[in-house]
Amino acid sequence: MVGKRRRSRSTGRGRTIEARCGDRGAPHCVGRPVASAFVVSVRGSHPSRARGGPPTLDPLTGFADAHVHLQGYGAAERDALLRRARAAGVVLVLAVANDVASAAATMELARASRHRPDWPRIHPGVGWHPRSARVPTDDEMATLERMLVDPLAPFIGEVGLDDTSPIGIAIQRVFLERFIELSAAHDRPLNLHVRGADSIAWSADRVAAAGVRAIVHYFTGDPALARAILDAGLWISVGRPVLRRENGPLREAVRTTVPLHRLTIETDAYPLPGRATEPADVVGVTRAIADLRRCSIEMVRVATNAALQEALGASFAWTSSGGSAPP
Structure with a gap:
């Protein structure tokens, strides 16, 4: 059984967005606190983030993609898809x-x-995919931890559990526990790849027990599974599968749960x-969610941007792609 989360974090003071959604969606849309500029006073273990840096951005003007793999593209293809994303209104990608x-x-x-x-603006994660052909060595784990000390890297990912991996689940769990420990030690949320109800329940229990933040990426489950994840205090991320009518349980979870x-x-x-699929497609996913919930696309964009800010934590600064680099 998925346990309750032991502690929670907040982005701090916020304003309330009054939405007018459909009757069924309204309990999930109206009256939630959303940070007015989605930028929290920088504090905690990385004081260098408070000095200089690029201008802040009000995400009312843009979209965010919470999970992409950029390193596998050729340079020209990657440049083109990033420029298309920015032209479509995407201002931030994880x-x-x-x-390593x-x-x-x-x-x-x-x-x-x-x-x-x-x-x-690209924000990089540090992680080891559970479907990798092998587990990381001790030296590789040490290198990943050193990367996490860099304020440039605001999260751990992609990590998790996958029963199609050549690595056994028992060994995968050992390494996921290590990443959860790093999450707690360095105040970095987890971007989780977990497939199957058992793996999701196990991961959610461990995350809740450690009191760390985590996003379950590319969720495709039903309302009951979504509720279990939410009850453990985790965030849920969805992608293009929500566009397809044949994914009825997923669409119902997004609409009602x-x-x-x-x-x-x-x-x-x-x-x-x-x-x-490319980052520009996040606009279409946002529109599909708005249609399901009978809300405006602006409502969904602002609220989910705020959710991403809160999941990443108070030391994360939401910034535009322009401006000077941090020191």
Whole structure:
């Protein structure tokens, strides 16, 4: 059974958005506190974030993609899809890593995005994908932890459990426990890849017990599974599957069960022949959620941006792609 979360965090003071949604969606839309600029006073273990840096951005003007894989694209293709995303109104992407090499590459892309106003701002994750061919060595785990000390990396991901991995579930659990420990030690939320009710329940219990923040990425389950995740204090992220009518249980969960202040939106874009998903598609996903909930697209965009801010924590500064790089 999924346990209750032992402690929670908040973005602090906020304003209330009064929405007019459909009757069924209204309990999840009306009267939730949303940070007025979605930028919290920088505090905690990374004081360097409070000095200088780029201008803050009101996310009323843009969309966010909570999970993309950028490192696998060729340079020209990646540049084009990032420019298309920015032209579509996407102002921020969370770029996950699969291993040490991809984490390093993604961090370099994040630095480059500080000087590319035609790209969304890239925020890199540090992690080890559960479907990798092997587990990380001790040296690789130490390298990942050193990367987490960098204020540039605001989250851990992609990490989790997958029963299709060549690595056994028992071993995967050992390493997920280690990433949960790193999350607690460095105040970095987890971007979780978990497939199957048992893996979701186990992960949610461990996250709740540790009192850390986590987003369950690319959720495709039903209302009951969504409720279990929410009861454990985690956030839920959805992508393009919510557009398809045949995914009735997922669409019902998004429509009736997951409140907007606990929902984030992603594309899970990565290079794969025959798969055309890219960060610009987050706009269409947002529109589909608005249609399901009988809310405006602006309502969904603002509320889910606030949810992402809260999931990432108080030391995360939501910033535009322009401006000077942090010191």
